[in-house]
Amino acid sequence: MTAQGAPTGALREITDRALDTAMSMGADYADVRVVRRVEESVTVRTGRVESVASDESEGVGIRVFAYGAWGFAATRRYDADAIDRAADEAVRLARAAAPSLRRRVTLAERPRAYGTYATPVREDPFALPLEAKVADLLDADAALAVPGVVSTMSTYAAQREWKTFAATDGSLTEQVFTHVGAGVEAHAVRGNEHQRRSYPEARGGRWRQAGYEFVRELDLKGNAARCGEEAVALLSAPSCPEGPATVVIDPSQLYLQIHESCGHAAELDRVFGAEASYAGTSFLTTDLLDSGFRYGSDLVTLVADATVPGGPGSFGWDDEGVAAQRTTLVENGILTGYLTSRDTASRVGRPSGGTVRAESWNRLPLVRMTNVNLMPVPGMSLQDIVADTDDGLYLTTNRSWSIDDRRWNFQFGTEIAYEIKGGRLGRILKNPVYSGITPEFWRSCDAVADERSYVMYGNPNCAKGLPPQCVQVGHGCSGARFRGVRMAAGR
Amino acid sequence: MTTERSAELERYAERLLERARRHGATDAEVSVESRLSALTRFADSEIHQSVTEDTVRVNLRYVQGRRYGMAATGRLDDAALDTLVEGAAANAAGTAETDDWPGLPEPGPIPDVTGAYAAATGEATPELRAGIVREVIAAADAAGVGAYGSYATGTVTTAVLNSRGVRAVQTRSDAWLVTVHMSPDGGTGYAETCAVDVADVDGAALGREAAGKARAADNAVVLNPGECPVVLEEYAVADLLAKLGRCGFNARAVQEGQSFAAPGVRVAGDLVTVWDDGTDPAGLPSAFDHEGVGKERVSLIDRGRCVGLVHDTGTAARAGIRSTGHALPAPNPVGPLPTNMFMAPGRLSREELVGRLDRGLLVTRFYYTNPVDPKRAVVTGVTRDGVFLVEHGEIVAPVRDLRFSQSYLDVLRRVSAIGRDRRTVRGWFGGVSVLGDITVPAVLVDGFRFSG
Numbered sequence: 001m002t003a004q005g006a007p008t009g010a011l012r013e014i015t016d017r018a019l020d021t022a023m024s025m026g027a028d029y030a031d032v033r034v035v036r037r038v039e040e041s042v043t044v045r046t047g048r049v050e051s052v053a054s055d056e057s058e059g060v061g062i063r064v065f066a067y068g069a070w071g072f073a074a075t076r077r078y079d080a081d082a083i084d085r086a087a088d089e090a091v092r093l094a095r096a097a098a099p100s101l102r103r104r105v106t107l108a109e110r111p112r113a114y115g116t117y118a119t120p121v122r123e124d125p126f127a128l129p130l131e132a133k134v135a136d137l138l139d140a141d142a143a144l145a146v147p148g149v150v151s152t153m154s155t156y157a158a159q160r161e162w163k164t165f166a167a168t169d170g171s172l173t174e175q176v177f178t179h180v181g182a183g184v185e186a187h188a189v190r191g192n193e194h195q196r197r198s199y200p201e202a203r204g205g206r207w208r209q210a211g212y213e214f215v216r217e218l219d220l221k222g223n224a225a226r227c228g229e230e231a232v233a234l235l236s237a238p239s240c241p242e243g244p245a246t247v248v249i250d251p252s253q254l255y256l257q258i259h260e261s262c263g264h265a266a267e268l269d270r271v272f273g274a275e276a277s278y279a280g281t282s283f284l285t286t287d288l289l290d291s292g293f294r295y296g297s298d299l300v301t302l303v304a305d306a307t308v309p310g311g312p313g314s315f316g317w318d319d320e321g322v323a324a325q326r327t328t329l330v331e332n333g334i335l336t337g338y339l340t341s342r343d344t345a346s347r348v349g350r351p352s353g354g355t356v357r358a359e360s361w362n363r364l365p366l367v368r369m370t371n372v373n374l375m376p377v378p379g380m381s382l383q384d385i386v387a388d389t390d391d392g393l394y395l396t397t398n399r400s401w402s403i404d405d406r407r408w409n410f411q412f413g414t415e416i417a418y419e420i421k422g423g424r425l426g427r428i429l430k431n432p433v434y435s436g437i438t439p440e441f442w443r444s445c446d447a448v449a450d451e452r453s454y455v456m457y458g459n460p461n462c463a464k465g466l467p468p469q470c471v472q473v474g475h476g477c478s479g480a481r482f483r484g485v486r487m488a489a490g491r
Numbered sequence: 492m493t494t495e496r497s498a499e500l501e502r503y504a505e506r507l508l509e510r511a512r513r514h515g516a517t518d519a520e521v522s523v524e525s526r527l528s529a530l531t532r533f534a535d536s537e538i539h540q541s542v543t544e545d546t547v548r549v550n551l552r553y554v555q556g557r558r559y560g561m562a563a564t565g566r567l568d569d570a571a572l573d574t575l576v577e578g579a580a581a582n583a584a585g586t587a588e589t590d591d592w593p594g595l596p597e598p599g600p601i602p603d604v605t606g607a608y609a610a611a612t613g614e615a616t617p618e619l620r621a622g623i624v625r626e627v628i629a630a631a632d633a634a635g636v637g638a639y640g641s642y643a644t645g646t647v648t649t650a651v652l653n654s655r656g657v658r659a660v661q662t663r664s665d666a667w668l669v670t671v672h673m674s675p676d677g678g679t680g681y682a683e684t685c686a687v688d689v690a691d692v693d694g695a696a697l698g699r700e701a702a703g704k705a706r707a708a709d710n711a712v713v714l715n716p717g718e719c720p721v722v723l724e725e726y727a728v729a730d731l732l733a734k735l736g737r738c739g740f741n742a743r744a745v746q747e748g749q750s751f752a753a754p755g756v757r758v759a760g761d762l763v764t765v766w767d768d769g770t771d772p773a774g775l776p777s778a779f780d781h782e783g784v785g786k787e788r789v790s791l792i793d794r795g796r797c798v799g800l801v802h803d804t805g806t807a808a809r810a811g812i813r814s815t816g817h818a819l820p821a822p823n824p825v826g827p828l829p830t831n832m833f834m835a836p837g838r839l840s841r842e843e844l845v846g847r848l849d850r851g852l853l854v855t856r857f858y859y860t861n862p863v864d865p866k867r868a869v870v871t872g873v874t875r876d877g878v879f880l881v882e883h884g885e886i887v888a889p890v891r892d893l894r895f896s897q898s899y900l901d902v903l904r905r906v907s908a909i910g911r912d913r914r915t916v917r918g919w920f921g922g923v924s925v926l927g928d929i930t931v932p933a934v935l936v937d938g939f940r941f942s943g
Contacts, residue, residue, distance in 0.1 A: 043824055048589055051822035052582040056574075057565035059546075074544040076565055089543055096617035097531070097538035100625060130585030138587070151747045153824070189748035194866035273534045276639035277671040280858075362544040400863045402894075404873040409894055409943070411871045413863050433863060433871075435894065435943060466530060466641045467542075488896060488942060 005116045007164075007174040014078055015166035018062045021087035023168060026095070027064035029107070030087070031167035033319060034060050034078075035361035040126065041157035042134055044141040049134060059361040064090040067098035068105060074362035107342040108352045110322050113171035117316025119178040120309065121211035125158035128212050136215070137182075143224035144186040148232035154224075155204055156182040156215060159472075161360075171321040179312060179472055181207035181460055182215045186228040188235050195234035195430060197227040197415050200457075201252055201397055207312050207458035207472060214310075230416060233428060240417045240432035240487060246392035247434060247485045248385055248447075253414050254374065255457035255475035256398045261438040262295075262302050263372040263473070265407035266329045267464075268338040270367075272347065279464045280405030283438065284335060286348055293335040296442030299377050299480075302330040304339055304355060306370035312458030312474035313372075315357075319365035322354035329372070333443070341367045359469035366465045371456070371474030374448065382453035382479040387423040389481065394418040394425055395432055411435040411488065433488045441482060449478035493608060493648060493662040500525055500650040501660050503549075503567060508652055510576050511553055516583075518554035518595050520653035522781055522820065523547065527613070528645035531620040533670075536628045536638045541617060550821060552653075553579035554595065557588040561821055593808030598656040601785035606772035608646070609688035612664035615644040623694035627670050630698025636678075636705045638698065640670030644689060647926060651783030659783035665775050665926060666692050667917050671876060672701040677711060678889060680704025681726065681855055681876035685917045685928060687775060704855060704877040711889040714880065714941075719851045721939040722844045722881070723902075725914035726856035728834065728931040730872070731899050732765060733918055736829040738865040740767075740791045740799070742806035743826025751868055751900060756797045759903035762837065765792040767801060767829035769816065774831050774915050774928035781925075782818040789815050791829065795904075803827040819925060830918060830927030837909025837932060844910055844935045846884035852939075853879040853886060863896060871896040871942075893941040908935040 011034045022030035036058035043050045059076040060083060071094030075086040125133070133156055141154040159179045166172045183205020185198035200206035200218060208214045249257065269275060270282045284295075296302075306314050306324035315324050320342050329337050338348070339355040344367060358365040386394060400413035417432035418425045456476045463470050504521040511519035525547045532540035550563045553576065560582025564571045620642045631638035648662040669683040682701040686692055723731070737744075739758070744750035751758065759765075769777040769786030779785050782804055789799045802810065803818035806827055817827035845853055860872030871894065878890040910933035918927035 041822065043822060045824075048591070049586040050589075050824070051561060052586045053561035053563065053822045054578045054582060055563040059565065069538065070540060072540070072542040074542075074546075076546055093529075093531075093541035093543060093617045096621040097541045100533065100536075100538040100621065100628065102537045103535070130581065134585055134587070151749075155824075187747065187749065189866070192751075192866060194749050194864070273637070273639050273673070274532075274539055276534060276673065277641060277669050362546055364540055364542050400861050400871065402859045402861045402871045402873070404892060404894070405858055405875055409873060409892070411863075411894060411896060411942075413871075431864065433896070466532060466643070467528065467544075486943075 007116055007172045009172065011164045014060060014083060015164060017080055017083045018060060018087050019166060019168050021084045022062060022064045022091060025088050025091040027066040027091055029065040029168055030062065031165065031321065032060060032062050033361055034164045035161060037159065037161040037360055039157065039159045042137050044137045044154040046151045047141060047145065052130065057360060060086065061358065061361045062087050062090045063364065064094055066091045066094040068101050069094040069097040072364040105343050106346045108345040110342065110352060112169055113173050113317045113321035113323065115173055115316060117175040119176065119209045121178050123212040125180050125212040126160060140184050140220035140224050143221050144184055144228045146225055146228035146232065148188050149186045149228045150189050151187045154184045157204065165317065165319065165321055167321050173317045173321065175316050177209060178211060179207055179209050180212060180214050181205050182218055182220060184220050184224050184227060186231040188231040190235045193235050195231050197231040198397060199223040199227050204460055207460045208456065209310050209312055209314055234416060234430045237428045237430040240429040242487050242489055244484045245487045246389055246481065246483050248389060248392060248394045248420065248481045249479060250394065250396035251453065251455045251457060251477045251479050252397045253395050253412065254477045254479060256401055257412060258372055258374055258475045258477060259459055260401060260403045261407055261410055263369040265438065266339050267367045268340045268344040272344060275464065278466050283406045283408045288335055289348060294333050294443060295330045295335045295439055296333045297445045298332045299445055299448045300330055300333045300442050301375040302372060303328050303375060304353065304370050304372050306354060308371045311371035311456055312472040313370035318354045318356045319358050320356045322352045325354050327353040339367050339369060357471050359471055363469045366469065368464065368471050369462065369473040371476060373476035376451040376454045376478040377448040378450050380447060380449060382449040385447045385449055385481050386420055386425060389420045390422060392420040393432065394420055408438050410438065434485050435488050436486055444482045444484055445480050446483055447481035449480065451478060454478040493613065496525060496648045497660045497662055500648055504650045504652040507551060507572055507575065508654060510572055511551065512654065514576050514580055516553045517556055518654045520552040520595050522550040523650045525648045526645060528643065530641055530643040531624055532641040533624050533628065534639045536631055538621060538624060549575060551575050551579045552821060553583045555583045557592045558583045558586050559592065560586060591809065593804050595653045595655050596657060596782050596784050596804045596814060599785055601659055601779050602770045604770050604776045604778040606687055607661060607663045607776040609664050612644050612666050612687065612689045613646040615689050619689065620644060623668065623692060626694030627698035630695055630702050631672050634702035634706055636672045636674040636702050638670055638672055642668045651779065651781065653783060657783040659779040661778050663775065663777060663926065668692050668694060668697055670697060670701045672705040674705045674709050676709035678705040678708030679876045680708060683726065683916050685775065685915060708877045708889040711891045714890045716893060716941040716943045718938050718940045720848055721852045721854050721936050722848060722933060723936060724855050724933045725931050726916060727854050728934055729916045729929040730857045730860055731902060732832045732834065732929050732931060734860060734862065734870050735868060735899055736832055738862055738868050740801055740829055741826045742800040742802045742810065745800055746806060746809055749866055751866060752797045752800060754797060757795050758797045758900050759792050759795045760906040761795045762909050763792055763795050763903050763906050764835040765832060766790045767832050769831040771833065774930050775926055777831065780816045780818040781820045784814045784816040784818065786816040801827045801829045830925050832929045834931040836911050836913050838911050839908055841910055841933055844908055844933055845881055847908060847935055848881040848884060850882050852890060853881055868899045869897060870899050894943045895941050897940045902936055902939060905937040906934045907937050
């Protein structure tokens with residue numbers, strides 16, 4: 001947690017008004033977030049600037065606990081009338097929900113939240129001339145266009161959010177978040193065959209809580225030609241074979257495996273059914289906690305860590321005013337914890353893990369992943385693991401994904417596979433797809449790479465809740481090997 | 492109220508256009524969308540989330556010759572006007588000239604659409620939503636199962652104006668109720684409806700449908716994967732169309748060589764006819780798209796053959812035709828999408844469809860489906876909330892959920908019968924936030940491959 005000083009209290013007039021009105025209308029507890037968010041994005045498509053866009057949004061979200069129920073209302077206006085109406089509406093919503101209640105809601109205690117947090121930024125992306133960012137992207141896009149590539153896309157985006165949180169217990173925090181993301185992708189087509197290679201990945205690239213220095217570190221241009229060449233080469237590559245295989249999974253795919261089969265599965269609100277009709281439930285039911293349930297092999301330790309500097313899901317305090325922390329979800333293969341809110345944590349007799357966030361001012365805060373990371377294991381680098389593999393596949397860069405509502409039965413496809421023979425990477429294979437059952441898969445992990453290949457990936461579009469909310473989450477990992485994985489037909 | 496809102500947004504858009512002109516734009520487009528929405532969510536048969544929001548989005552496309560830039564804001568005050576114009580102009584100035592800039596759309600016909608807004612939906616209260624939810628829960632209670640779902644109501648007023656003379660304004664409403672009922676014995680059931688008018692949402696009926704499914708799905712048996720005939724209920728068919736719409740009938744995907752669609756190509760069985768029609772009041776009608784272009788009815792599949800694509804201004808210019816009115820909000824990396832899709836009904840009842848299965852499965856819906864190979868429309872996903880083994884035309888046992896990975900085109904090619912009743916559900920278009928719908932019947936498919 002990065003507590004960087006005392007809050008200014010600049011928005012106190014708004015936050016006090018919201019909290020006072022909510023309490024006067026009958027709330028037992030209330031909190032309020034005032035959020036301003038700006039974004040910019042550039043998209044270059046096949047050598048031309050397709051779009052340059054900027055966006056801003058701001059408003060107030062008021063959450064109340066009244067009559068034993070939650071209510072939430074949001075307004076884009078800051079005047080006293082609008083704040084009063086929103087606070088009143090939030091209490092009215094709670095009152096309307098109260099007759100249906102069958103379970104008493106209790107909130108895990110937390111200390112008063114007070115302080116500030118800001119993303120460390122070396123090169124402010126919003127201060128950099130637009131022309132420079134467009135030029136960087138055009139350069140990278142041009143490098144993608146090797147012979148045989150039919151279309152390309154290169155993207156850059158940045159987001160900055162100012163968030164003030166206040167609650168009726170006197171909590172007050174002010175946080176400023178800066179996220180940047182960038183990536184390139186090349187497409188090759190022949191007949192009915194379409195292949196894509198991307199760097200660091202498609203769908204907007206890799207994200208970090210950082211300044212433009214992160215985009216420079218990615219070196220899009222330096223990696224673009226390889227993407228183009230591999231996209232074209234995949235058209236002529238043999239198909240990845242079906243059947244059980246030893247697979248070494250690169251961080252560019254493993255991060256999404258963690259996201260879907262661990263991160264979401266560990267969300268305690270899902271376990272309790274809060275997302276059953278949309279995002280789904282979880283096989284990690286609470287009877288498994290403290291029962292020694294083996295989620296993975298001894299090498300598998302997964303943590304939810306909101307304190308990682310630069311992690312896309314890092315912060316000072318969550319949207320309930322709980323300080324950022326590191327919670328072990330799986331330790332040496334055994335389930336040990338969940339991602340929790342104040343009300344879900346109280347149901348398992350634990351303090352909140354501080355993992356509640358909302359997409360923006362107009363959305364109700366929910367249990368969300370922070371940075372859910374697979375911890376590196378000292379001993380072997382990722383290259384050592386490949387060298388230690390006699391016959392297998394090296395899978396890199398996610399292409400497709402699907403998992404059932406319990407986070408149990410999954411299938412992933414990657415953009416490319418490299419054959420491993422005698423400890424060396426060999427020919428490329430197209431359309432690799434693997435499937436499995438979550439705990440069986442993680443129990444089959446017999447090697448996790450050390451910190452030399454540890455990298456933080458981010459998912460800027462992790463969707464959950466209704467109305468759907470997307471937040472930034474992070475996943476650090478170093479790559480790992482799994483035995484007996486089912487490879488399936490990818491076409 | 493909606494008339495006042497429409498007029499207010501149109502006046503605002505006019506002022507913004509004028510400021511863009513004065514600033515030096517050679518052309519400009521303003522899209523303003525005001526949304527009042529509320530949602531009541533329930534889990535374990537009690538309301539656990541209850542929310543409301545009042546939001547506005549203003550999008551400005553500022554054109555300077557062959558350059559254009561975009562800016563958006565969530566504010567409607569005067570200061571926001573200037574900030575928006577300055578931002579969009581700066582974005583335009585920072586770009587390179589665009590060789591194939593199609594220009595902004597010219598004014599064209601906008602269809603008369605009736606039944607897009609219901610005052611009762613616009614005036615829906617937390618108490619009304621909670622009342623409907625209690626009906627859903629009561630049906631669950633009666634069956635001894637738990638209810639998990641949500642009931643959302645909303646009103647959206649949209650105004651799209653541009654310097655070429657486009658003036659398009661409309662107000663739409665929608666009510667969307669979805670529930671999953673979960674039995675203590677492992678069964679789950681699903682029911683969903685969407686409508687313009689809250690009066691058309693029957694919570695008790697939906698609750699009974701989901702409860703019946705959940706109880707029927709109790710103590711499901713494991714079935715080995717493989718190929719078998721299936722009856723896909725409407726929820727599953729809606730997913731087929733949504734995925735094919737995005738991967739295939741999107742003109743951008745075609746122009747970039749990433750789609751299976753081409754005129755005359757057989758993509759489905761003879762019985763299958765699919766079109767997009769934003770004006771049909773059976774769905775959630777819309778008169779125009781996010782560029783202010785009137786919605787055209789576009790035939791996508793006619794008796795099994797691909798016959799059309801949906802276009803926005805950009806793809807239409809490249810194809811040398813006019814837009815069909817299917818643009819999404821800018822900036823839009825996806826391309827145009829069909830967001831009001833229909834499949835022609837057949838003649839059989841649901842029971843008759845099931846009766847034609849000698850040995851096969853009845854599938855309620857698909858979940859978490861994603862393209863594995865978009866060009867071949869290969870999609871993976873799982874079944875959810877009710878799969879049943881059918882023998883000699885009778886349901887004999889519930890079945891555990893199964894994963895599949897196969898081409899949705901192969902599924903449509905093997906459609907051998909179609910149900911006569913259709914259902915309208917909210918369309919999900921791969922993360923694109925647009926209000927759309929899909930109206931489909933159940934279908935009988937001669938062979939469907941399950942992988943595990």
